[in-house]
Amino acid sequence: MRSPLPLPPADETHVPGMLLIRTGDDDDVWNDVLWRMGELPGMRVAGDGSQVGPAGAADAGAASSIPRRLxxxxxxxWRGATAEEVAEALEEPGIWVPDLVVLTDDRTARNAEARTLLAFGSDDGDISGFWITPRQAAMTYLVLNRPLISFVFEDFAERAPTEPEWEVEDDEELGEDHLYEPVGVTMEALSNPPRYTRPDHELPVLDHDIDLLVRTDFTDDAAWASLVDQVAHPADDLYDDDLSDHVRLVDDPAFAGATPEQVLAHIRPSDDEEGMFAEVVLIADATTLHRAGQRVLVVPMSDDVGLTFRVDADQVRSMLINLALSNQDIDDWRGEEKEEAEDA
Incomplete structure (x- = not known):
């Protein structure tokens, strides 16, 4: 008989969030998983482990003005627990139910490069699980407040289902060769992978009621003005409407030096379900403003959440429009950068 999960009472208005459960005995594996996830906002630790994350982060959204809970x-x-056991425990009445459940697994210890985790969405009692890496779980946690997040989980379940990819013969043991790669394996292999760290000061919340271009470098106003002009008036402009119809320029020094993960954590989705938005946020960082080409950093909020790439400034508006209209998807724009990351 397992003890009740350490979950708070149900919220009057549901707070989105994630439950991470340790099921293995190896301290080094567990600490590596936590380190890769970073100091996520709204984190609280329950059990006999040492405090992880920002001090005093027991309340939902304590490190961010957007409510969320980890x-x-x-x-x-709960050592050795299965997804089925966790799902059954979540059926207990009166408790907060997380949107995403993530467990360490035998595979977590076995795969030291990716630290593969077992996960499932819990919104409808369906425990069709998928494999995910710690950093991808962390980036997905930052967008759990977005509408239709279940579609992201469905995509993950299609790409990295938990059943074996290859048939296991009677004389074989189930191993890595039989299993699908986890979602986020490219992210874990990057030389500079995303990892959430707490901002030095509280950042403003950004409403995603229109696509956003967020400036995070404030050392060259002329370069910023040039970038805005390129985005607004690309050389091969096919559109007559103004930039402001598609993009809000966030020129706020509060975001100076902010990382893509920190910006991602401070975006609140629009209440307008009919709105036409690309599932990305754009960032003008030091690389954008100080290197030739002024390539804008793109941070996806769906598909490979948080796996950034760059596009030329004069292609930004075309990308946003085609993504919003579903004429193209993010991989159409990620292009060669993803191939290079996968080969690294």
Whole structure:
């Protein structure tokens, strides 16, 4: 008989969030998983593990003005637990139910490069699971407040289902060769992978009621003005409407030096379900403003959430329009950068 999961009471208005459960005994593996995830906002640790994340982050959204909750369960009573056992425990009435459940697994210890985790969405009781890496789980956590997040989980389940990819013969043991790669394996292999760290100061919340271009470098106003002009008036402009119809320029020094993950964590989705938005946020960082080509950093909020890439400034408006109209998807624009990352 396992002890109850350390979950708070149900919210009057549901707070989105994630439950991370330790099921293995190896401290080094567990600590590596937590380190890769970073100091996520709204984190609280329950169990006999040491405090992880920002001090005093027990309340939902304590490190961000957007409500969210990450419950980290480090309880020996849940060693060896299965997804089915966790799903059954979540059926207990009166408790907060996370949108995403992530468990360490035998595969987490076995695969030191990706630290593969077992995950499932819990919004409808369906436990069709998928494999995911810690950094991808962390980036997905930052967008759990977005509408229709279940479609992201469905995409993950299609790309990295938990059943074996290859048939296991009677005389074989189930191993890595039989299993699908986890979602986020490219992210874990990057030389500079995303990892959430707390901002030095509270950042403003950005409403995603229109596509956003966020400036994070403030050392060259002329370069910023040049970038805005390129985005607004590309050389091969096929559109007569003004930039402001598609993009809001966020020129706020509060975002100076902000990382893509920090910007991602401070975006609140629009209440307008009919709005036409690309599932990305654009960032003008030091690389954008100080290198030839002024390539804008693109941070996806769906598909490979948080796996950034760059596009030329004069291609930004075309990308946003085609993504919003579903004429193209993010991989059409990610192009060679993803191929290079996968080959690294």
């Amino acid at each position: 419950v980290v369960a480090d309880d020996p009573a």
